[in-house]
Amino acid sequence: MKPYLREKTSFGFTEVPKDTSFEAGYLVTKNSGWRSIRPVVCIDRCVGCMQCYLYCPDGVISIENKKAVIDYDFCKGCGICSKICRPGAVKMEAEK
Ligand code: SF4
Numbered sequence: 001m002k003p004y005l006r007e008k009t010s011f012g013f014t015e016v017p018k019d020t021s022f023e024a025g026y027l028v029t030k031n032s033g034w035r036s037i038r039p040v041v042c043i044d045r046c047v048g049c050m051q052c053y054l055y056c057p058d059g060v061i062s063i064e065n066k067k068a069v070i071d072y073d074f075c076k077g078c079g080i081c082s083k084i085c086r087p088g089a090v091k092m093e094a095e096k
Pocket residue numbers: 041045046047048049050051052053067068084085086087088089090
């Protein structure tokens with residue numbers, strides 16, 4: 001999220017950047033090396049509600065064709081997307 005959005009007390013949904021943090025230029029170093037579990041999206045269950053996109057602290061989820069897509073180069077495996085997904089479309093799986 002852009003700094004000016006953090007400083008505002010409220011903002012409209014259309015002001016939220018559409019790109020992931022990496023694409024927007026805020027994450028420049030791949031940080032997934034220490035991840036022990038990873039979120040896996042079940043496409044059939046995903047309804048494209050964007051909750052995971054909004055709650056991911058690293059901004060590494062994008063919505064493509066109304067489905068969540070995770071950038072594994074920058075996902076740290078915190079599991080928030082899995083907790084926030086009401087349809088249960090995100091499962092945490094062990095890294096292989
Ligand atoms: S919260 Fe779940 S259902 Fe909503 S977009 Fe993300 S993965 Fe899909």
